Amino acid sequence: MIVQFVDAQGRPIVDATVSVIESPQPIPDLGMLTDDAGEINIDVTAAGTYGFSLFHNGQTHRATSTIRPSDTKVRLWVS
Amino acid sequence: MAKQKSGHVGEEDTTGIVEHGDQTMTEYERIGEIDPNQCPDTESSNSRSEESGDDTEYEGCAGLEHDAPSAESDFVTDAIHGSYDLPSVPEVLIGADNRIRIRATASYPWRAICALKITAASGRRFIGTGWFVSARTVITAGHCIFMHNEGGWVRSVEVIPGMDDATRPFGSATGTAFRSVTGWTQSRQRENDYGTIILPANARLGDRTGTFGFANRNDSFLRAARLNLSGYPGDKGGNQQWFMAERTKSVSSRVIVYDIDTMGGQSGSPVWVLQDGKRFAVGIHTNGHQSGNSATRIEASVYNRIDAWRALGT
Numbered sequence: 001m002i003v004q005f006v007d008a009q010g011r012p013i014v015d016a017t018v019s020v021i022e023s024p025q026p027i028p029d030l031g032m033l034t035d036d037a038g039e040i041n042i043d044v045t046a047a048g049t050y051g052f053s054l055f056h057n058g059q060t061h062r063a064t065s066t067i068r069p070s071d072t073k074v075r076l077w078v079s
Numbered sequence: 080m081a082k083q084k085s086g087h088v089g090e091e092d093t094t095g096i097v098e099h100g101d102q103t104m105t106e107y108e109r110i111g112e113i114d115p116n117q118c119p120d121t122e123s124s125n126s127r128s129e130e131s132g133d134d135t136e137y138e139g140c141a142g143l144e145h146d147a148p149s150a151e152s153d154f155v156t157d158a159i160h161g162s163y164d165l166p167s168v169p170e171v172l173i174g175a176d177n178r179i180r181i182r183a184t185a186s187y188p189w190r191a192i193c194a195l196k197i198t199a200a201s202g203r204r205f206i207g208t209g210w211f212v213s214a215r216t217v218i219t220a221g222h223c224i225f226m227h228n229e230g231g232w233v234r235s236v237e238v239i240p241g242m243d244d245a246t247r248p249f250g251s252a253t254g255t256a257f258r259s260v261t262g263w264t265q266s267r268q269r270e271n272d273y274g275t276i277i278l279p280a281n282a283r284l285g286d287r288t289g290t291f292g293f294a295n296r297n298d299s300f301l302r303a304a305r306l307n308l309s310g311y312p313g314d315k316g317g318n319q320q321w322f323m324a325e326r327t328k329s330v331s332s333r334v335i336v337y338d339i340d341t342m343g344g345q346s347g348s349p350v351w352v353l354q355d356g357k358r359f360a361v362g363i364h365t366n367g368h369q370s371g372n373s374a375t376r377i378e379a380s381v382y383n384r385i386d387a388w389r390a391l392g393t
Contacts, residue, residue: 017206019313019343026368028222028272031206031313031344041203043228053314053342060314 012038022051119262125232190241200230208310211285215278216392219347221263252282270333294359310348336371
């Protein structure tokens with residue numbers, strides 16, 4: 001499933017380092033870099049709350065979202 | 080059936096046999112003849128075999144354990160993650176963040192731990208952690224080198240020992256030869272989530288960094304153990320090494336669970352014990368979860384596989 005990170009103006013946040021910090025079940029502890037569209041691809045096998053840490057320009061942000069396996073894309077705004 | 084002592088001292092170029100007494104070492108029986116097609120521990124590789132290297136003798140790193148910072152043996156508690164509703168906010172840690180930044184990354188054992196910059200077959204980029212067990216053999220999580228949702232074997236991994244922000248005290252090398260086991264590459268079994276990067280013949284970085292030992296320890300030892308874990312967490316940017324230690328939370332036949340705080344990017348980190356001045360990895364960090372983070376346990380079959388990979392990179 002695609003998770004896209006955008007800034008307050010809706011622009012993709014590129015080359016940010018993303019970690020999943022909360023999930024309904026154990027997940028691989030990989031760090032993911034956002035691509036040119038500000039996107040990462042995560043494996044969602046269970047519905048629930050997913051938390052993300054995003055490191056960009058020397059600052060770490062965190063966000064959560066409720067995601068279901070049937071979702072295909074989630075967009076998160078980073079203020 | 081033949082029995083052997085299980086435990087490899089990484090700082091020495093030994094046969095892999097260590098005699099420390101039964102109270103600290105686990106005996107195990109060798110695996111008998113098994114159809115490799117039926118065994119999840121069967122080796123799997125991306126077939127990009129590398130030369131075995133020149134004849135340079137590995138001089139080892141005896142005595143380097145004295146360089147280890149005292150922080151390693153400190154007992155520290157778990158950090159607590161916060162989570163926030165959208166929109167996201169700058170990081171706020173609830174409670175104490177007990178992770179320790181390692182700044183002396185040019186010293187052993189920290190220099191034997193590597194930041195991994197991974198490019199998947201799909202072109203997506205990831206970060207992870209690995210650790211040397213010989214001059215060219217870097218142990219990591221299986222999912223750092225074989226990604227089921229990103230095209231299988233990764234395209235390449237840049238290995239950067241002791242990275243500290245922009246500082247690369249030992250340079251870096253890019254690996255394209257990978258090995259894991261079919262229990263991971265074909266069956267995607269969590270307990271078989273481990274693998275290795277075999278660096279090119281001219282990239283003997285482990286000669287300069289030193290190596291970790293690794294060992295198969297029994298349940299009672301692990302349950303009482305103070306575990307050390309150090310790697311490159313993504314919430315710190317993935318270019319800084321951070322360390323934490325905690326006691327074991329639980330142990331099963333193939334997995335070790337602990338409350339050491341980890342983040343994405345620390346997959347593949349060594350989970351080690353310090354014993355008699357020697358460092359033995361007993362697990363390979365792979366998974367994160369609020370109920371406990373976990374490692375693939377170095378039990379008999381994992382030990383044997385790592386030892387074979389170690390020999391490939393000598």
